[in-house]
Amino acid sequence: MSDAGFRSGFLTFVGRPNVGKSTLMNALVGEKVAITSPKPQTTRRAIRGIVNRPEGQLVVVDTPGMHRPRTLLGERLNDVVATTLSDVDVVGFCVPAGEPIGPGDRFLHGRLDEAPRAKRIAIVTKIDAVPRDRVGDQLLAVSRLGEWDSIIPVSAQDGIQLDVLAQEALRLMPEGPALYPAEAVTDETLEQRVSELIREAALAGAREELPHSLAVTIDDIEEEDGLTRIFANVWVERDSQRIIMIGRKGARLKEVGSAARAQIEPLVGTKVFLSLHVKVAKEWQRDPKQLGRLGF
Numbered sequence: 001m002s003d004a005g006f007r008s009g010f011l012t013f014v015g016r017p018n019v020g021k022s023t024l025m026n027a028l029v030g031e032k033v034a035i036t037s038p039k040p041q042t043t044r045r046a047i048r049g050i051v052n053r054p055e056g057q058l059v060v061v062d063t064p065g066m067h068r069p070r071t072l073l074g075e076r077l078n079d080v081v082a083t084t085l086s087d088v089d090v091v092g093f094c095v096p097a098g099e100p101i102g103p104g105d106r107f108l109h110g111r112l113d114e115a116p117r118a119k120r121i122a123i124v125t126k127i128d129a130v131p132r133d134r135v136g137d138q139l140l141a142v143s144r145l146g147e148w149d150s151i152i153p154v155s156a157q158d159g160i161q162l163d164v165l166a167q168e169a170l171r172l173m174p175e176g177p178a179l180y181p182a183e184a185v186t187d188e189t190l191e192q193r194v195s196e197l198i199r200e201a202a203l204a205g206a207r208e209e210l211p212h213s214l215a216v217t218i219d220d221i222e223e224e225d226g227l228t229r230i231f232a233n234v235w236v237e238r239d240s241q242r243i244i245m246i247g248r249k250g251a252r253l254k255e256v257g258s259a260a261r262a263q264i265e266p267l268v269g270t271k272v273f274l275s276l277h278v279k280v281a282k283e284w285q286r287d288p289k290q291l292g293r294l295g296f
Helices: 021-029 072-087 103-114 132-143 162-171 190-203 239-246 248-268 288-293
Strands: 007-014 047-053 056-062 090-096 119-125 150-153 215-224 227-236 271-280
Touching: 007 021, 007 072, 007 103, 007 162, 021 047, 021 056, 021 090, 021 162, 047 162, 056 162, 072 103, 072 288, 090 103, 090 132, 090 162, 119 132, 119 162, 132 150, 150 162, 190 215, 190 227, 190 248, 227 239, 227 248, 239 248, 239 271, 248 271
Parallel strands: 007 056, 007 090, 090 119, 119 150, 227 271
Antiparallel strands: 047 056, 215 227
16 A cells, blocks of 8 residues: 555544434444434544545544534543644535534534645535535535535545545545555454444433433453353433433343444454443533543
8 A cells, every 4th residue: 555646644524413424433433433313422532543545545534523622522522622623634614415504504604724734625514404405506606605624525424425525535634655554444442342332322312411321431341252241330410310321120221231242343353241320420511520430
């Protein structure tokens, strides 16, 4: 991967929560690297997915959705976005095809000035969900936001224009060798990927404020005789949330465990025994010490 003309670098997607950034990264990588959920602020750290092409290597950095923070956790998530913006080569600014451009998008567009050296691609996402004329209107609206190196409509769901997006992002990257081995799809550890898959399962069906209050930590992962044993904690902020998370006679927690195992087994390549415990860390989103213990 060191041929002349080979390009490599970092691409990040930014946008309001729930514009499809994680789904887009997974589609480009060709494997589930970041969890997805209709719940806002699902992504909580910078997650790197690696896209290998004959002409280059893209390191896609998925970031939390930029939002107006109400907690210390929210502030730290925004800090992750700001730090990522200062380090990348190309920024992909994501706007869904079916939603009008609003104050949140304009606020985020202003934040792009924090990445002065990065090239800019405007990406209109979820084009499979709206009529073609609506996509055209959105492309025009995005073009009026500012100067772009490219404007590309895509559908991660249907795989529309993903190759175009990858090629265009690589074209804007500097020449240089691959940054990761050709077989790599992410630099996430197994522990990080497993904890995120458990959190994704816990998010499904969670309601009201519970999604924001959920965190997952791994105590141990051990493999023996074709069985991977995983011991994990699901953290919430209040006793009432713990009761909801466990469910009547443990039914909700069993559902979470079953859904998580189905995702983890293909990842580890063995049968999985998953032990989940629900614990309370009171108001952890606002507590610096608790945030540190939970990995933020």
